[in-house]
Amino acid sequence: MFIAFEGIDACGKSTQIQLFAEYIKNRGLTYTLVREPGGTALGEKIRSILINEDMNPRSELLLFLASRAQLVEEVIKPALNRGEIVIADRFADSSVAYQGGARGLGVGIVERLNDFATDNVYPDLVFFIDIPVEIAIQRLEKTQKDRIEKEGADFFQIARETYLKLAKKNRNFVIINGNEDIDKIHRRIVEHFELRIASLNH
Template identity: 40%
Template sequence: MSAFITFEGPEGSGKTTVIQQVAKKLEEQFNIVLTREPGGVKTGEQIREVLLEGDNMDDRTEALLFAASRREHLVGKVIPSLKQDKVVLCDRYIDSSLAYQGYARGIGIEEVKSINAFAINGLYPDITIYLDVSVSVGRERILKNKRDQNRLDQEDIAFHEKVVEGYKKIIHNEPERFIVIDANRSVDEVVNTTYESISKYLEKL
């Protein structure tokens, strides 16, 4: 049995912490591969460094680099894992590009979707977990945890509010693919709810 499950959410949603803890729980029952975007494979990680740690760049260049990293990741890790009947949990995927570059940057959701259609060649997630958190709570968590802030973290509040708006539009257009989790709660509550939702999905397969 294989499944491709992606995790999405705005900055400070706890996404990376949640996916790691959920993966540990699921490993007791399923063959799990945990990965991330941008990155996941050598070339993808090199592009990640340019995207997140480099200087400001043209918005369309940014969108194209995310798509290029995504393609390398799919070919090098995701597709081979799915062929081996593994459950792939991926920290961010195409919806991040649609929300961040398509909507928040103002390029256009459909325009960024067309760039990525070429990159993913029809491989959409089976389900997507969206960790729903308010911008104010997300920003508060980032500052409290004193984590290193990348180039996207450092955008202003208006940008991050547009990211959330973008995600809401995407979810509205594809409600059957998304499982929306209230991520304003404690980490343990979010992890348990997410784990239960994914377990129920996988048990049906």
């Protein structure tokens, strides 16, 4: 089973991924944790370029896609073939929301390029942790920001709206209210996961 966590920057994704991975481990299930961009030797080099170098939006998208293609072949497909649960900190929908939506490259073209980069390997479940943009901006003020995190409220607003449109369109999407307390968010994620597992076993 392949599960991705999505959301605008500072939505609380990393905390929830940690809690979910612990829960999976306690259930005695084997999992592989990956992050985007990155997760492979090549991907981590690309990550460093993406975070630090200025570039045009098309270059940015193509670098994300290159990192993703490598991750799918090198890590995700083998893990799924071994019967493991793959937990991803961002995946293809990030590019749709950020580059397709917020950067204005177009959702349709990014989706088509994602099909190519992922070899049509997509998550069974996407947990979209949704928070208002104002909260994200407040949280980012307290951190050392990377190149994308320095974008303003308008950028994140479009990314968020694009995610919400994806949630309406895609059956694998689950919207999680990121404003609730950490344990409550975790419980909701676990509930949805358990429901999905139960439906697969029937």
